[in-house]
Amino acid sequence: MALLEAAYQEFRSEVREFCEREIVPHAEKWDREEAISEDIIQKLAKKGYLGLTVPGEYGGQGKDSLYYAILNEELGRACSSVRSLVTVHGSLVSETMARWGTREQKSTLLPRLAKGELIAAYGLSEPEVGSDAKSVETSYQEHDDYYELNGQKKWITFATRADIIVIVAKNGEHVSTFLVHRTDPGVKIEKIHGMLGTSASGLGLITLENCRIPKDRLFGMKGMGFIQITNTALDNGRFSVATGALGIALASLEHSISYANERKTFGVPIGDHQLIKKKIADMTVAVKAARLLCYHAAEVRDRKDPSTYVHTTLAKYHASKAATMAATEAVQIHGAVGCLNTHPVQRLFRDARIMEIIEGTSEIQQLLLSNYALKNLTDIID
Amino acid sequence: MNNQDQIKEFIQKKVGEKVSFSNADDIFKLGLVNSLFALELVVFLENSFGIQVENEDLDLNNFRSVDNMNDFVAKKTA
Known part of the structure; x- marks a missing residue:
């Protein structure tokens, strides 16, 4: 019996066909060149994938979280760098704006984001600040008719392409978030080269020097940049990363099954050897469990259960671990072939490692999960 | 139940059954609420x-205590 209703299966077929035609043939090249093409961004926009969950009234497709899970899973299966564009643009910024943007931001900016006319990124991490997000050092000063921002943001996905970047900044103990345009005076963006995985995701170092922006660029309530905006954005992003990691795990398994049936040693396909069978079995269980956790998180998100974030955390923690395990085993099953930089499994292997770091490391997910379980285990298990 | x-x-x-607080207590000051909660x-x-x-409802005062949340809900549903 199929896990999903027909409409979702049709959507998966549509996205898979798109990925096989427009993304898979270019993924290794983009990875080596450390950039996806502008053409694929426009094609994603044209399909409505950059605003899939944004409500129709703001120019999006108004689809539910399960559609979004499928989109991210299929993109992750094809190319994690492309998936990471959808994560930062769609999840971290657009979905968060749909939730907490001012009426003005939702009516003027959000439709342009949903249609891909503007691309957005999220500037949280800094040279000295990662998981300890409340400790950002980028500062803001409030003046009569403008805010002034100073500081640096590092490892910012698609900073090199984004038109708008959400900047998390601090004034004393107050954390606020702002919409900074790449063309604002005092903004400098440099590309970061040499990343292990998701190499084509346009990571950048952003320097803000006396960057003055109008008052209406405040995103969320003043002083609520962490509680309101960043927590919402990270929760949205985690869901996208979880389902993207599921895609990596699935691709690793599919490549492994195909190779295990075709490659022969000792006169038989390697899939006949018991130690390879064990790997395939472990990968299959990990992928299925990841899919169930991700789709369950989608269902919980859509019914707006207060415990949504813990189910998303659970899915992200498991799916990213499953991606690492499955991609590692895929390289092992492929042997030397899987180590060649033209073979997809070596890219999956490198991309999988990133899934355990972005949108909260596996260690942060463990803290969140255990803290929650110690008080409310039934909310997670039931 | 009201x-x-x-x-x-x-x-x-x-927060757990063993923690005691009144309807008027500031649950942020008592350290019962983290940012995710x-x-x-x-x-x-x-x-x-x-x-x-x-967005504009996110004044922490609306959420500081059971009483404040109750007032906030009453205002929103009036």
């Missing part, structure tokens, strides 16, 4: 009382 009791029950479940509270209020918490 609104106040419903709100109290939700928080009590989250704050968002859970928002979603709980929206779901349980059929309200939409907007």
Whole structure:
């Protein structure tokens, strides 16, 4: 019996066909060149994938979280760098704006984001600040008719392409978030080269020097940049990363099954050897469990259960671990072939490692999960 | 169960049965609420009382105590 209703299966077929035609043939090249093409961004926009969950009234497709899970899973299966564009643009910024943007931001900016006319990124991490997000050092000063921002943001996905970047900044103990345009005076963006995985995701170092922006660029309530905006954005992003990691795990398994049936040693396909069978079995269980956790998180998100974030955390923690395990085993099953930089499994292997770091490391997910379980285990298990 | 009791029950479940607090206590000052729980509270209020918490509603004073949340819900549903 199929896990999903027909409409979702049709959507998966549509996205898979798109990925096989427009993304898979270019993924290794983009990875080596450390950039996806502008053409694929426009094609994603044209399909409505950059605003899939944004409500129709703001120019999006108004689809539910399960559609979004499928989109991210299929993109992750094809190319994690492309998936990471959808994560930062769609999840971290657009979905968060749909939730907490001012009426003005939702009516003027959000439709342009949903249609891909503007691309957005999220500037949280800094040279000295990662998981300890409340400790950002980028500062803001409030003046009569403008805010002034100073500081640096590092490892910012698609900073090199984004038109708008959400900047998390601090004034004393107050954390606020702002919409900074790449063309604002005092903004400098440099590309970061040499990343292990998701190499084509346009990571950048952003320097803000006396960057003055109008008052209406405040995103969320003043002083609520962490509680309101960043927590919402990270929760949205985690869901996208979880389902993207599921895609990596699935691709690793599919490549492994195909190779295990075709490659022969000792006169038989390697899939006949018991130690390879064990790997395939472990990968299959990990992928299925990841899919169930991700789709369950989608269902919980859509019914707006207060415990949504813990189910998303659970899915992200498991799916990213499953991606690492499955991609590692895929390289092992492929042997030397899987180590060649033209073979997809070596890219999956490198991309999988990133899934355990972005949108909260596996260690942060463990803290969140255990803290929650110690008080409310039934909310997670039931 | 009235609104106040419903709100109290939700928080009590989250912070554990052994923690005691009154309807007037500032749950932020008591350290009962972390930033993630704050968002859970928002979603709980929206779901349980059929309200939409907007950007401008996110004044911490609306969420400081069971009483304040009860007043906030009453205002939103008036």
